[in-house]
Amino acid sequence: MSDALAGWKPDLLGVDGRVLPVVTAPAEVLSRPGAEVDPADPEVVQLAADLVATMRVSPGCVGLAAPQVGVGAQVFVVDVTEHPKTATSHGTFVLCNARVVEASRWRPGREGCMSVPDLTGDVKRAGRVVVEAVLPGTGEAVRLATDAFEARALQHEIDHCAGKLFLDRVAGAHAVYQRKVYL
Amino acid sequence: MNELAITVIGPDRTGIIADVSEALAGVGANLSDSTMTRLRGHFAMTLICTGPSAEDVEKALEPLSGLLATVRAVEPEAEADAAGEPYLVSVHGADRLGIVAAVTRVVAAAGGNITDLTTRLSGPLYVLIAEVDLPRGSAEDLAVRLATAADELGVDVTLRRAETDVL
Numbered sequence: 001m002s003d004a005l006a007g008w009k010p011d012l013l014g015v016d017g018r019v020l021p022v023v024t025a026p027a028e029v030l031s032r033p034g035a036e037v038d039p040a041d042p043e044v045v046q047l048a049a050d051l052v053a054t055m056r057v058s059p060g061c062v063g064l065a066a067p068q069v070g071v072g073a074q075v076f077v078v079d080v081t082e083h084p085k086t087a088t089s090h091g092t093f094v095l096c097n098a099r100v101v102e103a104s105r106w107r108p109g110r111e112g113c114m115s116v117p118d119l120t121g122d123v124k125r126a127g128r129v130v131v132e133a134v135l136p137g138t139g140e141a142v143r144l145a146t147d148a149f150e151a152r153a154l155q156h157e158i159d160h161c162a163g164k165l166f167l168d169r170v171a172g173a174h175a176v177y178q179r180k181v182y183l
Numbered sequence: 184m185n186e187l188a189i190t191v192i193g194p195d196r197t198g199i200i201a202d203v204s205e206a207l208a209g210v211g212a213n214l215s216d217s218t219m220t221r222l223r224g225h226f227a228m229t230l231i232c233t234g235p236s237a238e239d240v241e242k243a244l245e246p247l248s249g250l251l252a253t254v255r256a257v258e259p260e261a262e263a264d265a266a267g268e269p270y271l272v273s274v275h276g277a278d279r280l281g282i283v284a285a286v287t288r289v290v291a292a293a294g295g296n297i298t299d300l301t302t303r304l305s306g307p308l309y310v311l312i313a314e315v316d317l318p319r320g321s322a323e324d325l326a327v328r329l330a331t332a333a334d335e336l337g338v339d340v341t342l343r344r345a346e347t348d349v350l
Contacts, residue, residue: 025308026277031339118305124346167275168341173299173312 004140005090010052013045013137017053020069024115029067033163034074039096039139048094048136051077063153065160068115076157080150087148098133098158109152111166120177121170125152184233187240188257191228193250199226206243210235267316269345276338278309289332293325294318
């Protein structure tokens with residue numbers, strides 16, 4: 001099933017993405033679980049394209065979820081291709097209704113978020129995950145196994161779709177930091 | 184042996200820790216536990232020392248200009264009670280008066296002892312992270328009460344078990 005991702009490109013959505021403003025905490029939409037979506041719904045396909053377009057214009061952005069552009073829906077884009085911590089990468093892809101079905105090799109890492117622009121935090125995430133989801137447009141089922149930074153990005157975005165921020169998972173009272181490096 | 188609780192705070196600059204710790208060493212004050220950090224441009228130090236009298240330490244810190252220091256003799260720590268279960272509370276939401284008061288009151292009412300807490304204000308976003316020792320079996324009930332308090336405050340709260348990896 002994961003072969004579906006190998007040939008997937010944002011062009012297949014067939015619509016032009018619009019760059020949307022990114023919502024920052026404490027916006028309510030970031031704290032609400034997103035609704036499951038119908039991947040064939042033209043609005044969902046447009047949203048998928050918009051997420052890709054918005055990620056593309058955001059320096060250093062490796063993932064963006066629908067709540068971050070103000071839409072309470074379980075849709076997100078990930079692209080960790082250029083990131084130095086990446087091992088396995090599936091390129092640019094948008095997933096709907098994603099679930100983590102297997103998680104192992106937990107390890108800590110420092111995370112930031114475009115919706116929490118001035119803070120970072122240490123968060124323990126699985127270094128290997130299997131995620132099941134459907135593709136926007138075709139609704140084709142995807143089962144995706146990945147590791148390292150792509151696994152972390154997927155967990156971060158799936159959390160957004162569940163109304164959670166990295167702040168809900170930080171490792172301790174001294175695990176939240178003022179961001180020092182600006183991209 | 185005298186045990187002293189010392190706080191020092193002042194506008195941040197280079198050399199504050201060196202100045203204070205040098206003054207303490209000069210009067211034989213041995214630093215045991217401490218936390219030191221910068222808060223909104225102020226440098227804040229909380230120290231437990233053993234050795235000299237409170238008066239000697241006050242005198243030693245007096246010449247450090249720009250720093251506000253307090254020194255108090257305290258009793259050494261009693262045997263630590265490790266009966267609780269460690270949990271983490273995360274709160275985030277729009278800044279408003281009384282978030283810390285309301286959340287910590289709920290924790291205290293459940294018999295939870297807060298062992299570490301930091302807050303950060305980042306633009307309009309207020310974040311509170313607390314480490315809490317909870318009486319065994321009380322977490323579920325506390326989670327419900329925290330959710331109610333969070334609703335009233337208009338913030339988000341999560342309560343989860345703090346993990347320790349023993350290697």
